[in-house]
Amino acid sequence: MLSLYYYPGNASLLPHMMLREIGAEFELRLVDRGQNAQKSAEYLKLNPSGRIPVLIDGDLVLFETAAIALHLADKFPEAGLAPAVGTAERATFYKWMFHLSNTPQAEYRAWFYPHEHVVDEAATLTVKQAAGERLNRMFDVISGQLGDKTWFLGERFSAADLFLFMLIRWGRGMPRPPRSLPNLNALAERVLARPAVQKALEVEGIKAPVF
Structure with missing residues (x-):
């Protein structure tokens, strides 16, 4: 199952909206910025820059909002969130x-x-x-x-x-x-x-x- 590390209203909102549009099964994992959790040792193992979001897709750990968005568009082409490759x-x-x-x-x-x-x-x-x-x-x-x-x-x-x-x-x-x-x-x-x-x-x- 896909997992999205997020905080309300942060850059994670883009992949969150995309996942809802796609209709994929996923889980949200809150990164509590109020507790500076994005700088915790555990989170920095996922994203060494200490920023949100991170997407987990099997063994793939992906950060950078645009990269996550492009990956989701490619992984679920039937959702139509991007035109066909090569066009x-x-x-x-x-x-x-x-x-x-x-x-x-x-x-x-x-x-x-x-x-x-x-x-x-x-x-x-x-x-x-x-x-x-x-x-x-x-x-x-x-x-x-x-x-x-x-x-x-x-x-x-x-x-x-x-x-x-x-x-x-x-x-x-x-x-x-x-x-x-x-x-x-x-x-x-x-x-x-x-x-x-x-x-x-x-x-x-x-x-x-x-x-």
Whole structure:
């Protein structure tokens, strides 16, 4: 059975939503950040970076959110969370999965944990403000690329839409939250309406307003 190490609302939300969409048997294993469990010796054996999530699939121990998402899309192709391998649509899917992972997801680190990016604590506020401005520009680019499409890949729903939904949610406390961009808000609403997503949020105890 698959096991997902998670904490509510963390990056583990993406594979959790995917597993619900897939309908696979899996178990959730809480990593209690309140007790700093992600830095425990036991957890560091699974992910030496001490970050969440980790997916266990038999003998495979996998960390990095995007890698877990791609593995699940490949392992369960019948779920249709990614286009067929070798197609132009699959290449576009890869583009967005890597963009979301390497650009806004990575930038959120400076927004949420600005103290990790300074030597002088007095600079913390400036680091956070600059990260917020960069995130605004990133979401402007994503919004422009999405345009009036229903989903990232046009009329086809994919894991990239779940990924973007999670990142939109993370920005709910920003001065200009991503949902303020009309097409991003509309996409997030469509994702939120999916039963699998609602179930994942319910299980994690995430209540309105979600984003």
